[in-house]
């Protein structure tokens with residue numbers, strides 16, 4: 001019994017190795033993303049609408065490539081090689097951005113700088129495809145299948161994600177978002193170094209700590225490994241395709257949206273045409289698809305943080321506190337802080353409710369998540385209602401929004417992940433996880449599009465409209481998210497019993 005209780009509270013060292021690796025990677029992802037739209041608008045001189053769509057295209061592809069990375073890892077590379085290669089590629093991508101941001105000014109280097117921007121982001125998209133799905137699945141493989149510590153392990157891992165996001169965002173905001181566009185490069189340099197550090201840490205500890213409880217090494221190259229070198233040869237092709245898609249999409253040939261559609265239909269076909277699935281399996285898979293659809297509305301509104309909400313913080317919000325003016329991009333940090341503090345509290349709430357038999361079922365929790373999202377934007381609407389030109393809004397409203405959104409994230413994101421895990425038949429576990437990632441891809445694309453509707457008082461173009469609704473001011477803009485999230489929450493509520 002003593003041994004058992006020791007086992008039930010402590011975690012294998014491998015978890016902390018993955019925690020540290022993911023922490024540095026998220027430093028680099030969120031740190032870069034935090035200042036990206038400001039870099040695009042203030043240094044690269046893109047307009048806000050273009051920068052928004054560009055941001056959406058990038059983050060969307062970031063969630064699409066794990067489909068390919070997951071597949072290659074299962075067949076040829078194994079988790080370790082995928083993580084190392086992905087990590088190195090992402091570091092390389094950040095250094096390319098550093099180069100881009102160091103050369104944007106002079107006329108003769110401006111075009112080069114633009115190409116380097118595309119190249120850097122493209123390399124990171126490819127790298128992420130190999131890194132993200134593999135690091136997430138390795139966490140679970142450190143435990144035996146029925147180990148009760150798995151949920152806690154993922155909670156700890158989620159803390160690593162947000163700790164990395166917090167440290168990265170803080171540093172890049174302070175050194176990059178200074179008001180001088182020449183400083184953005186330091187943010188990218190810091191992200192490159194962080195990613196390199198993560199990769200080195202992983203490489204140092206992988207053989208020592210990444211094994212099952214029985215001591216079997218995990219994530220090594222699978223037995224059928226003939227294609228290892230072939231995959232390396234394919235990397236430049238993959239990069240060229242990604243760059244082509246990114247370029248076409250930003251040049252007004254919608255490419256990413258139809259691609260996502262094809263991916264969803266393809267996966268659905270692969271799964272539903274399998275004759276060996278039982279009726280119960282099919283029902284579970286349907287629930288995953290339905291829930292993923294609702295999740296799109298969540299992330300599309302949530303991921304305004306590095307886009308329209310950062311434009312808002314930059315231009316429309318009073319950021320001075322105790323005589324010190326905070327950089328606009330630093331406010332995104334509130335999400336990471338609230339998640340790190342809130343995750344254990346939330347777990348306690350669910351457990352306490354569970355003891356009384358009153359824990360809401362997963363779809364209902366996700367519905368609460370969507371309602372929180374709507375509530376966050378509703379608070380914002382109060383803040384910007386009848387705003388006079390030239391008047392800045394108190395930062396209270398954005399802080400409240402991030403608080404409510406973070407509670408929403410905790411109701412929806414980890415719950416969704418474990419729901420997918422529970423309902424997916426083993427044979428389609430990875431593919432259904434990819435459906436969850438695809439929902440993120442679609443949502444991020446939509447987020448970029450929505451952010452491009454951010455009202456610009458200086459613009460003389462006609463006000464953008466959605467379904468006949470004109471967005472002429474900030475109130476109209478934020479109201480779109482209140483309504484879309486509330487409607488999604490209401491529909492999910494109505495069908496949650498059935499789900």
Ligand code: GLN
Nearest residue numbers: 026161162165299413440
């Ligand atoms: N914040 C989490 C992460 O970075 C979840 C993000 C998401 O699913 N969109 O992994």
